[in-house]
Amino acid sequence: MKVLKFGGTSVGSSTNINKVISILENYSKKDAIICVVSAVGGITDRLLKAGELANNKDQAYTKEFEAIQNSHFSIITELVPKQNKTILSHVENMLQDLKNLLDGIYLINELSPKTSDKLVSFGELLSSYIIAETLKSRSLNAQLKNSQELVVTNSNFTKAEVEYDTTNKNIKDYFSTANQQITILPGFVSKSKLGEITTLGRGGSDFTAAIVAAALQVEQLEIWTDVSGMFTANPKLVKQAFPIDKISYQEAMELSHFGAKVLYPPTVQPVLNLNIPIHIKNTLKPEETGTVISKNASSGKSPIKxxxxxxxxxxxxxxxxxxxxxxxxxxxxxxxxxxxxxxxxxxxxxxxxxxxxxxxxxxxxxxxxxxxxxxxxxxxxxxxxxxxxxxxxxxxxxxxxxxxxxxxxxxxxxxxxxxxxxxxxxxxxxxxxxxxxxxxxxxxxxxxxxxxxxxxxxEENTKQLNVFITGVGNVGEKLIDQIQQQYAFLKKNLKIDVRIVGMANSKKMIFNEKGIDLTNWATQFHHAETSSLQGFLDKVIALNLRNSIFVDITASEAVSKLYADYLKNSIAVVACNKIACSSMYENYKKLQDLSLKYNAPFLYETNVGAGLPIISTLKNLVASGDKVVSIQAVLSGSLNFVFNNFNDKKNFHDTVKQAQFEGYTEPDPRIDLSGIDVARKILILARENGGKIEIEDIENDSFLTKANLESGSVDDFYETLIADEPHFQKLYASAKEKNCQLKYVAEYNKGKAKVGLKEIPEGHPFYNLEGKDNIVMFYTQRYPEQPLIVKGAGAGADVTASGLFADIIQIANK
CATH class of the missing domain: 3.30.2130.10 (VC0802-like)
Structure with a gap:
């Protein structure tokens, strides 16, 4: 003999009831079956709501009653369309009793626990009758038995306590003579020793099934529901959750106590001492394994169930x-x-x-x-x-x-x-x-x-990173492409799951908590909401996702001012925007402190050398106890490109235009050519080395003319470059005469920093610096004569994106 219990969702529609009947038919070929059923899904809540409305003198209770009535009539018509007159007549009588009860509550304003139990009992009594009659109509050997005639309780209404001696005797006596192959029992409902209608509490249908299983000492109790067992976590909140194959009684009770809705905690008690396993199965997917709850469940790999x-x-x-x-x-x-x-x-x-x-x-x-x-x-x-x-x-x-x-x-x-x-x-x-x-x-x-x-x-230590990107221009596009390209590799080899959850440009922003589809991300901006810096921040905070990372790929001061708000919410910040770290020292220090306080990494490797590991190298030197004495560097890939391509046969204006066209300068090339960009970079390195200096403290020996520096717009700037071509040719000629190369050099020594154009002689490490390359030389106590050199491409969308990507991966490894 087997005891099966089907929950509200399992009997919530004619489609699902047909699945239940199919399961019962298959089981009954081998064993006698006791089937405990809940009320049709949602009916118990409707009954309680109707009772509350009636008790509050709200005639809307009649609409709830009509919805209950229509739901049951619809199911009957779909299950037994040709033989439903007798069934309909019986159900109509039951529903009239229900209507009379609700009318009485409305008239006398009385909804005591006793009346409430009588009211909600209609749910199980109706569903069990309909299912039993449907089985009979399909020539199955089935019989309905009212659980109220078997389960005896005290008079603690709404959560009655079972009188086990009497209840067990009733169950044994009845089933010792029952000869039907399938017995349908309404769950949840019972009667007191005085004959009053009682219930076993919400979830009591599981309890009914366990009481019967224990009384008859069956081999296994099966609980059929709408999920495939007990999960490692709530699958509605944790998409990666999966069913637990085996679990102990105690673990099941703990999980049920802490909100796992699959099992009603008291269910375990009647079968616990008898070591009767409970098998939780999915009515909608009966082929799936489900979860077995027993005394000696194997521990598995993890001590956490x-x-x-x-x-x-x-x-x-x-x-x-x-x-x-x-x-x-x-x-x-x-x-x-x-x-x-x-x-x-x-x-x-x-x-x-x-x-x-x-x-x-x-x-x-x-x-x-x-x-x-x-x-x-x-x-x-x-x-x-x-x-x-x-x-x-x-x-x-x-x-x-x-x-x-x-x-x-x-x-x-x-x-x-x-x-x-x-x-x-x-x-x-x-x-x-x-x-x-x-x-x-x-x-x-x-x-x-x-x-x-x-x-x-x-999850085998796979770490999910939730990335939010502001600024999806040239560098942003490259970063997105790199993340898409490396996604499978990172997940398989480094156990890192990188998902881009939010993106924003200057006009639009898009979000997808499950991760934006990177195969067509650009098209999603067509129907996106209007972008705002505060709105983007608010959305990131509201999503409240673990391991969140905000990536700033702009040159916006307004964006940099929001870093503190991200860090305060434990959202890591990765930035190629140099403004924050080269702003007032007080702000720089504040961001470092917030990063530590809220355990939110703040990384900005690309602030100095795009994808080159310049800042990380400096940090490692300092952390290992070395003392950096001086720094000499060519830190502008843009300026290096310009001076490597400018000569007496190609004018300065066209060279700068080419650099801008190929993406080596900012949209406003004055930022690069004025030297302010290089000044910011050496300022950041000085601060990483412990220097407390401001941008105003850095000596900037500009090679531009007064007209260049005072130009009112980018177009005006280019006009001044044409007019001042002789000035630039003079600079070139002077260097050529001395067999030198023009390089824009940043220096830091003994707490002071300066930037400016220099004539570099042959043999110097800077002399053969080609294209857009950067080079940094660290003179330290450990490297006093031969400096530690970092050299490579210091500009370009690909390398800048790769630097940002490296920072993201570094956060995953923390």
Whole structure:
């Protein structure tokens, strides 16, 4: 004999009921079947709503009744279209009884727990009758048995307690003589010893099935629902969650307690002592394995079996010096809550006895505060304790697993992962059995917390990065192409899953929490929302995704001013925009401090040498204890390109135009040619070396004329270049006469920095610097005579994008 239970979704439509019937038909070929069914999906909620409306004198209860009636009539018509007159007549009588009950509630304004139980019992009684009659109409040997004639309880309405001696005898007696192949039982419903209609609480259909399975000591109890077992986390919140093959009774109860809706916690109790396995299966996908709950479930690779949560939690904190060493203090506190019938979900107390934190459902918080403040009124008035503090909008997350106690460092990994994503923990609780580790966090962080922990404990250490890019011009396009090209490689070899979740240009911005499709990202801007810097920031914060990275590929001061807001929300910042790091030293230092405080990396390797590892090399020198004495560098790929291509046969104007056309200069080439860009770069290197200097402190020996520097626009600037061609030819001729090369050089020595055009003699490391290459020479205590040299392409969209990409990957490896 087998006991199967089908939930509300499984019997929520004629289509699903047909799937149930198919399963029962297959099972009944081998075994006698007991089938416990829930109410049609959503009907219990409608019954309760109709009752509340009637009790509130709201005639809208009649519309709820009509919806209930139409739902059942529709299912009957679709299941047994040719033989439904008798069934319809019986259901009509049942529905008339329901209507009379609702009318009575409306007239006398009475909806007691007793009446409520009678009201909601109609759901299971209707569904079980319809399913039983459908089985009969299809020539299956089936019979309906009312569970109210078997399950006997006390009179604790809405959550009655079972009288097991009487109930077990009733079940054994009935099934000892029953000869039908399929028995249909309504779940959830029961009767008291006095014959009053009672229910076993929400989720009680699972309980009914377990009671029957235990009484008959069957080999296995099967719970059929709309998911393929118990998952490692809620699959609606964690897309990577997967079904757990095997799990112990205790683990299942822990997960159910912490919000896993697949199983009603009391279900386990009747079968626990008898070691009857519970198999959770998917009605819609019966071929899938599901989850087996038993006494000796294999541990598998991970000591963690699942991650779950409870929402709508309030944290109550009672504290004060008057609590220390006072016997019975906790007893008074707990008794107060018990008298108000308030369930305590979590308890944690400081060893100093100075405070006690309790987690309760948010709906109970106001009552709890009033009751506790009243009971401890005297102590509060004497300032021995403080009035109860209530914090709302909280949730409890929990790691669950029997074998956590034999694995060191689980809690450390849990809290480290949460901390790195700026998820603040308000309270912690861990039982001595170590079957769960619970933490109270803000409601808004639940999704991020669950995904963070699932990634940490279940996803083979694959780290998901959620990237938001502002500035999808030339460099941005190259970065997107590189991420798309390397996606599979990174995921397979480095266990990094890089997803671009948001993009913005100056006009539009797009977002996709699951990751933007990079095969056609540009077309998505056609129908995108209007872009705004604050709107982009607000969206990134609202999504609240783990391992979020903001990438700035602009030259905008306004964008750079938002870095602090990103960092304060533990969103890493990667920037090729030099403005922030070359702004006032106070702002530079503030960003570094925020990065440390909020554990949000702030990386800007491309600020100095595009894709060259210049800043990282300097940081490594400093971190290893070396002392950088001086820095000499050619830091502008743009200027190097210009002076490598300019000569007495090609004028300066055309050379600059070519550099701009090929993407080596900013849209406004004055930024490059004025030397301010190079000054910013040497300023950043000086600061990375510990120097506290400002941009004004850097000596800038410009090679441009006064007319060039005072030009009002880019077009005017180009006009002045034509007019001042003799000036540039003179510079070239002077260098050529000395067999020198013109290079724009940045220098830092003993706390001072300067930039300017220099004539570099043959044999110098800068002399043969070609194209757009950059070079940096670090003279240090360890490299006093032969400097440490970093050399390579210092401009161009591809190399700049690769530098940004390298920073993103570096964040993943932290």
């Amino acid at each position: 699942g991650i779950s949560h409870i929402s709508n939690i309030a944290l109550l904190t009672l504290e004060g010096s008057g609590m220390i060493g006072i016997p019975g203090f906790s007893k008074r506190l707990f008794e107060t809550l018990a008298q108000e019938k308030i369930n305590i979900v979590l308890i944690t107390q400081a060893s100093s006895e100075h405070s006690i934190c309790l987690g309760v459902e948010t709906k109970d918080a106001a009552i709890a505060k009033e009751a506790i403040d009243t009971v401890f009124e005297n102590e509060i008035s004497l300032h021995k304790i403080e009035p109860l503090v209530v914090e709302k909008d909280l949730s409890i997350i929990a790691l669950v697993g029997d074998n956590m106690k034999s694995h060191q460092g689980i809690s450390g990994k849990m809290f480290s992962a949460l901390g790195k994503n700026n998820i603040n923990i308000r309270a912690i609780a861990q039982g001595a059995s170590e079957k769960n580790i619970s933490a109270v966090i803000a409601d808004k962080d639940v999704k991020k917390a669950l995904n963070t922990l699932h990634e940490r404990f279940f």
